[in-house]
Amino acid sequence: xxxxxxxxxxxxxxxxxxxxxxxxxxxxxxxxxxxxxxxALAVLLVVAAATGAFAAPIGYLGWAAAxxxxxxxxxxxxxxxxxxxxxxxxxxxxxxxxxxxxxxGLVQGDRPTVAQGVGVVLxxxxxxxxxxxxxxxxDADRRPLLLAAVAAVGFGTVLTCISHGARVSTTxxxxxxxxxxxxxxxxxxxxxxxxxRFSRSDLPVLAAVGAGDVGANAAxxxxxxxxxxxVVAVLSSLYPAVTVVLARAVHDERLRRVQTVGVVAxxxxxxxLASGGGLG
Numbered sequence: 001x002x003x004x005x006x007x008x009x010x011x012x013x014x015x016x017x018x019x020x021x022x023x024x025x026x027x028x029x030x031x032x033x034x035x036x037x038x039x040a041l042a043v044l045l046v047v048a049a050a051t052g053a054f055a056a057p058i059g060y061l062g063w064a065a066a067x068x069x070x071x072x073x074x075x076x077x078x079x080x081x082x083x084x085x086x087x088x089x090x091x092x093x094x095x096x097x098x099x100x101x102x103x104x105g106l107v108q109g110d111r112p113t114v115a116q117g118v119g120v121v122l123x124x125x126x127x128x129x130x131x132x133x134x135x136x137x138x139d140a141d142r143r144p145l146l147l148a149a150v151a152a153v154g155f156g157t158v159l160t161c162i163s164h165g166a167r168v169s170t171t172x173x174x175x176x177x178x179x180x181x182x183x184x185x186x187x188x189x190x191x192x193x194x195x196x197r198f199s200r201s202d203l204p205v206l207a208a209v210g211a212g213d214v215g216a217n218a219a220x221x222x223x224x225x226x227x228x229x230x231v232v233a234v235l236s237s238l239y240p241a242v243t244v245v246l247a248r249a250v251h252d253e254r255l256r257r258v259q260t261v262g263v264v265a266x267x268x269x270x271x272x273l274a275s276g277g278g279l280g
Contacts, residue, residue, distance in 0.1 A: 002227030006235035009219040014242020016212025017091060020075075021082025021243075022250070023205055028195035029079040033072065034185040035198055036210035041178035044214060048171050056169035063165035064173045067158045068180035074154020075213075077147040085144025087247035088259060091240035092127045093148035098237035099124070100156025101163065105229035116231055119272030123234045126266030129258050159220065159236070163229050166221035174217050238266050 024032045048054055074097075081090045102120065112120065165173030188194040198206065220236040241263045247253040255263075 005223035009216040009236035012216035014239035018246040024079040024083035030194040040210035040214040044175040053171040059168040060165035064176035067161035068177040071158040078151035081147035091243040094151040097152035097156030101233035119269040123269030126262040129262030163224035
């Protein structure tokens with residue numbers, strides 16, 4: 001179950017990131033984040049009311065608030081990087097943030113099998129190879145790479161916070177995250193610090209971005225309660241493969257040979273992680 005949920009998170013994140021990055025080429029990244037998160041918030045309010053999640057203990061509160069603040073910075077940086085740079089390069093760099101929850105999981109006592117350990121190494125190596133020599137193409141403008149690095153650290157921290165908050169309430173963790181992030185963006189818009197302009201025609205794709213993001217967060221959160229955090233985090237961070245494929249199909253971004261090798265290595269890592277046991 002944990003394996004399937006973590007991989008589902010990857011598919012949802014990869015698709016959501018592609019749509020968000022593409023939309024951010026027309027709108028400000030802050031607008032993409034704010035509107036998509038607000039629409040996800042509306043859905044979560046209904047889910048929380050229907051499931052009685054509001055009655056959950058408040059142990060999730062601190063983790064959710066921390067995830068919201070860090071995630072807001074990370075997601076805005078990521079969409080800006082996807083809009084300004086090559087998606088096939090930016091997405092794999094951002095996925096390196098998996099090192100944060102993997103490290104936390106190991107410190108907390110997670111003990112993957114030998115096969116899973118090899119799978120982790122292959123998956124992370126695949127992410128590195130996917131961005132490999134293409135870095136040279138970005139030398140004229142390092143901003144997308146720097147933004148992707150910021151997103152990586154932020155995403156890794158958010159994954160860790162969500163996994164802790166989900167032990168109390170997955171729904172409320174995700175709900176509070178959206179309340180805090182949307183509230184902060186609206187406050188910043190009022191004081192003129194961010195641009196939240198969008199048109200009605202943008203709403204369908206922004207709704208899809210929000211639904212994909214919250215769905216991925218939920219899948220990863222539940223997976224983290226049923227399997228090793230260090231393993232689940234890697235599986236749920238294989239989304240660059242999805243983003244790269246969509247960028248190739250829609251924007252005709254070409255995969256270099258080293259990127260193809262990276263994707264294959266990452267998928268091989270998935271097989272080893274799934275077959276190594278311990279994920280339930």
